[in-house]
Amino acid sequence: MRGTANAAAVAAKNKLSSQFYRKGITIALFSGLMYGFYSAFLTLGMSKGVWGDWYGVNAAGLSAFVVTYLLGALGSAVNDTCSAVWAMGYAGFRGKLGDFFRCLKTTPGHVMILCALIGGPISSTAYVVGLQMAGSIVIPITALCPAIGAILGRLLFKQELNKRMMLGIAICVAASFMIGSTSIGGDAPPGMFLGICIAFIAALGWGFEGCVAGYGTSMIDSEIGITIRQAVSGLSNLIILLPVFGLMAGGLNLSTSLAIQAFTSGPAMFWFAISGLCAFVSYMSWYRGNSMCGAALGMAANGTYSFWGPFCCWIVLGVIFGMDGWSIPPIAWAAAVLMVFGILVIAMNPMDLFKKKEAK
């Protein structure tokens, strides 16, 4: 069939295919960058208004448990709720709200809800609990999620995963470890092994989410998929996770009262609105990038958030807002270069670059 197509058609087809592939990688990389900005603005939001007191002077007299766990979950809940509002607004603007409600009742919609629950409250909580139990050593553990996503993509959806791609993923994970290792302190308490295991649940959850939700967006429009994700994540954090932590901390009244104070704190909500927007764009691009170029490449490109996170925090919190302690250690810059090389190895055989030059 192809033999009958003329040269112009072949050229146009090749252009379309390479544009699509490049666009997929660009979108996945962009998701990593936006994840960095989302982290930076979320951190900023959680230092303003009423949060400034909670994490600072603590005139409210919150316990260590509340400050560590409940406020963490509350920050996620406020961010994801803001993100869901952005996603709903955008879906409405794009005329997709009707399809959003239609998708909710279908099998791919249910799968998307499952991904949202696993990647949202379950993984986020596992991460925070792991962090508390084992200390900052768990941060690089979660960098395993691109490798997990690629393996799941191979097992569940028969996506391509050859030796070269595995090598590229290993390079990316090693680079993330390098960045994460800078945050490892001498803070490893007893129960560290259990904490690491729990943090591994987070990596597993995010790997599953990226792989399954990425595949899901080959059926569900990515803009609708992300609206489902953020609405479910925001609501489940607010309705399930927060009250559970509230009960553990002494009562439902406490979590409800803190949630009301957080949502009515104007100076903080301004930044939460921006972090929610960045989270919406980041997750939508993550799903879309994964669906366009497969979980292995998509998640590795998204995994550059290991670098973009500290980078954006340095730009926003350190440079623009003059906060101390956000400078980037030199190892992170080296790791960023290594990560780019790793992504290149997953995407293509680097030797092809030389072959093309020779051909010219």
Next chain:
Amino acid sequence: MKPLNYAILKHFTTVKEASADDVIEALKGEYGKFKALNKKDVIAALMTAEANCLLEETRFDLDDAGNLRVYYRANEDGAATINKYIKD
């Protein structure tokens, strides 16, 4: 009424092959008012489905205006997956 993306995929379980233009033509009766039923978005949906093995390319050519026209089909596995997840 199914979500637009579902209808696009389902269309391929009923025809031998189709291009983005064919899909738009077939769905414009029911989905004509949907903003996303445009060539750019439909092509993106078809290429994403191809990247995930739901559809496969059959052939391509240039239409009378010189625009590229790519045809896709759902093979047995692709159609089975579509029908498994997207019910009528």
